[in-house]
Amino acid sequence: MKRLLLCICIFLSLIPLVLWGQGKVNKQSRGQKVAEYISLLTADNIKYWDCVIGSWGVALQKQGLEYMEYDERRHRRYAIQTCMSYLTSFSVDKRRKLKVFRYNSVSPAKLHWKGDILKLTEDTLIVKWEDSYANLLFIKSKDQSSPLKPALNPYNRRAADYGVSVDSLLEMAYSLYCTYREKKACPDTMLLVVKLKLDEEGKAVMAKYERTPPDSATYADFYNVFLSFVKSLPFTPERDIETKETFESTIILPFSFFAKESVAEMFRRELRQKRQAISKKKSTAK
Numbered sequence: 001m002k003r004l005l006l007c008i009c010i011f012l013s014l015i016p017l018v019l020w021g022q023g024k025v026n027k028q029s030r031g032q033k034v035a036e037y038i039s040l041l042t043a044d045n046i047k048y049w050d051c052v053i054g055s056w057g058v059a060l061q062k063q064g065l066e067y068m069e070y071d072e073r074r075h076r077r078y079a080i081q082t083c084m085s086y087l088t089s090f091s092v093d094k095r096r097k098l099k100v101f102r103y104n105s106v107s108p109a110k111l112h113w114k115g116d117i118l119k120l121t122e123d124t125l126i127v128k129w130e131d132s133y134a135n136l137l138f139i140k141s142k143d144q145s146s147p148l149k150p151a152l153n154p155y156n157r158r159a160a161d162y163g164v165s166v167d168s169l170l171e172m173a174y175s176l177y178c179t180y181r182e183k184k185a186c187p188d189t190m191l192l193v194v195k196l197k198l199d200e201e202g203k204a205v206m207a208k209y210e211r212t213p214p215d216s217a218t219y220a221d222f223y224n225v226f227l228s229f230v231k232s233l234p235f236t237p238e239r240d241i242e243t244k245e246t247f248e249s250t251i252i253l254p255f256s257f258f259a260k261e262s263v264a265e266m267f268r269r270e271l272r273q274k275r276q277a278i279s280k281k282k283s284t285a286k
Helices: 002-042 081-085 166-182 220-231 262-285
Strands: 046-051 056-061 066-071 087-092 097-103 110-120 124-129 135-140 189-198 204-209 238-240 249-258
Touching: 002 046, 002 056, 002 087, 002 110, 166 220, 166 249, 189 220, 204 220, 220 249
Parallel strands: none
Antiparallel strands: 046 056, 046 135, 056 066, 066 087, 087 097, 097 110, 110 124, 124 135, 189 204, 189 249
16 A cells, blocks of 8 residues: 555656656747748848739848848838838747837837738748738749848939920820811810829830720720820939939829810910921021
């Protein structure tokens, strides 16, 4: 009987040691999982992930667990201007919960947002952000060597503009309109809004009417020619006046003509006559 009691006591005394050992193993296992996640996210240094939706991406750096966003030209990207004074870091736990924090020298780290990692491999990252119905899919960027550039100053950004003066633009458009009106091949009253997509050189790569003209079937030839005319106009691209970089952009151009505006017609006719007279006088002087 004494032996039985002694065995029971010894067994009970070993239980805490067994549980402690299991806890230690589980803790080590959790630590290994987190280390594996961080290794996949950062590639043991820094890893660039391109988002398949939109022209942006995320750079995750192992040192300091730094989190950075970048645009299509690998400039640092911030949601708003005030965010530029903050640093951002990330963390991931054994449940693959990804958290991003913001902080600076005077403000402690605060949770910016968090999400669940649904998939994580060497070249694929899928995250479901909290309070969002959509899942974000990131793929490993083909460029893993170029460092990020400093963020562009929005105050240095200049919108795309005409490559000709507004007066010249209106005169050319009105001349085309009058040509078709003499043939009665265009409406007496016209109010058009043209949407243009410009490339980095300012060339229009797409042009369409923002709203289809109600009489587009009746005057199809005129509307097609007018749209081609607008698309052929020269433009200066959207640009950064400090870095001299140019960007793709979309602009909206309104055009309106009214047949009853006889005063405007007279003004433009007189303007053309004056220019022709000046040109003729110069040629005669030569």
